[in-house]
Amino acid sequence: MQKYIGLLFSIVVILVSACGGNENANSRASDSEPKEISGYQIYKTHCRQCHGVDGRMGLNGAKPIPDSELSLEERILHISNGKGAMQPYKGLLSEEKIKAVAEYTMTLGKE
Numbered sequence: 001m002q003k004y005i006g007l008l009f010s011i012v013v014i015l016v017s018a019c020g021g022n023e024n025a026n027s028r029a030s031d032s033e034p035k036e037i038s039g040y041q042i043y044k045t046h047c048r049q050c051h052g053v054d055g056r057m058g059l060n061g062a063k064p065i066p067d068s069e070l071s072l073e074e075r076i077l078h079i080s081n082g083k084g085a086m087q088p089y090k091g092l093l094s095e096e097k098i099k100a101v102a103e104y105t106m107t108l109g110k111e
């Protein structure tokens, strides 16, 4: 019996320290999250539902982004003002964010 109590006690200790360790890891991860604007993050949140991860999903007639011949400036305009089924993002995203996501679309399917 003595043996089991000892075993039980060490299991509890291991569990408690394992949980504590996880908590630390989580808070460290959120501390080191990138602060800069990420075109990839914006794309994931606002664009992927129509254009897909690789830019080729084409929902509602969205053109495949990897085949697009639009320049960066044209993309910024297109994203700001919208076109067809695509809404204007001017009021939704800051200029910086529109530029970041436009830059990201230039790299889609190119790697």
Ligand code: HEC
Pocket: 042, 043, 046, 047, 048, 049, 050, 051, 059, 060, 061, 062, 063, 064, 065, 067, 068, 069, 070, 075, 078, 079, 083, 084, 085, 086, 087, 089, 101, 102, 105
């Ligand atoms: C509601 C669906 C939808 C969402 C969300 C959406 N788009 Fe579009 N997108 C479209 C459609 C439809 C077109 C084609 C418009 C047309 O030419 O009539 C398009 C066209 C484009 C084009 C031009 C491709 C070309 O060569 O003509 C780019 C670049 C683009 N989208 C980027 C984005 C970005 C960046 C986002 C996120 C900020 C986004 N889209 C969000 C539907 C969407």
